[in-house]
Amino acid sequence: MTAPIDFYFDFSSPYGYLASLVIDDLAARHGRAVAWRPILLGVVFKTTGQSPLLDQPLRGEYARRDIARAARELGAPFRLPETFPINAMAASRAFYWLAGGSAARAREFARAAFAAIFVEGCDMGPPPAVIALARAKGFDADAMAKALEEQAVKDRLRSEVEAAMARGVFGSPYVVVDGEPFWGLDHLPQVERWLATGGW
C-alpha cells in the first residue's frame, strides 16, 4: 500500500508541533508519504465537549510537564508562547491555500509556523502575523493576504475540518494509516509498528 498516511494537527497544539518534527521520517522509513492536514480543535471541541487541555484542572498542569518532557526526549526546542492557545484559523487557511499550489510549499510553511509558535513563542493568531511570517520565509505574502479574505479559502478550511470530524478526528496529533486511527504523540511508536507489520 503506497497511499500517504494522514497527519491531522492544530497549529496551536504543542503535541502536534512535536509530532510534525518526526512524522515524515517515520513514514518514510516505511516507504510512505504524509498528507498534512491542519484542523481547528476549537471547532471539534464544540462537538466533543472538551476544553483546551492546558486549562483543565490537574490535567493542564500534567500536560505542561509532559509536553516539556516529550520535547526534551526528542531533543526538540520548545517553549509555550505567552499567548496560548493561539487562534490557528489564519495559519490553517494559509496552509490550504498554499497546498492548492504545492503540498511541499504548504508543508514548508507549516514547519515555519510551528517554529514561530513553539520555538520563537510568537502569537501566530492575527492574520498580519501569518502574512509577515510568509513574507519572511519567501512566500508570496501579498497574494496570501488577499487569499485569506476569499470565501473559497475560508470554505476550504471549513470543509477540511468537517471532513476530519466526520472521520472521527478529535485531537492533535491524529494519524490515520489505511483507515486505522491513532491519536496522540505517544501513539507514534504504534503507528510505526502498524506501518511495519500491516496491523494486528
Next chain:
Amino acid sequence: MTAPIDFYFDFSSPYGYLASLVIDDLAARHGRAVAWRPILLGVVFKTTGQSPLLDQPLRGEYARRDIARAARELGAPFRLPETFPINAMAASRAFYWLAGGSAARAREFARAAFAAIFVEGCDMGPPPAVIALARAKGFDADAMAKALEEQAVKDRLRSEVEAAMARGVFGSPYVVVDGEPFWGLDHLPQVERWLATGGW
C-alpha cells in the same frame, strides 16, 4: 533509588487493566517494586470536569477501538463488560482492607478482580459480587463482607483517593516514578526509559 513506583488505577478502567498486566515486570526489570493504588475516577472527574471516556462523542468510539487494539498488541484477553463503567468502590475498599494484611494478597485480589471484569465480563460493582469473587479465590470472604461495612475501611479508600488527587492523579493508569508522573498506558515505554536512565 529503590523506592517502589506508584501505580494508580481504577478497577473500571480498561487501560488500567492492561497496565496491570505489565507494570510489575516492567518495574522488576529495573530492580523496582510497584505499589498498587486503586482510586475512583468518578470522584476525580468531579474535580477535572471530565466525563467517562467511553461516553464522550468521537473520543468514546476511538477509545473502544484503541483499547481492543492495545489488548491485541499485548496478547491480552479483553472484553468490555455489558455493565460499564462499573462502580469500583467495593473492590477498591476490599483491596485496601486486604493490603492492611498483605500487599501481595491485595495485589492477587486486584488481578482476580480485573480478570473478572475484563476477561469474564462480570459486573464487579455490587459488594456481593466482590465478596463472591473473594470467596472463590480463597480469601476470607466473611471477614471481607464485614470489613466493607466498616467506617475505617471506607475512610481508608477516601483518604487514598484524596491523597492521589492532591498529588495530581487524574487518570488511569497513572504511574509516579521518584516524583515524576506518567499518565496513560502509552506512557509505559517512557516510564521504562525513565527507570533505565534516571530521567532526562
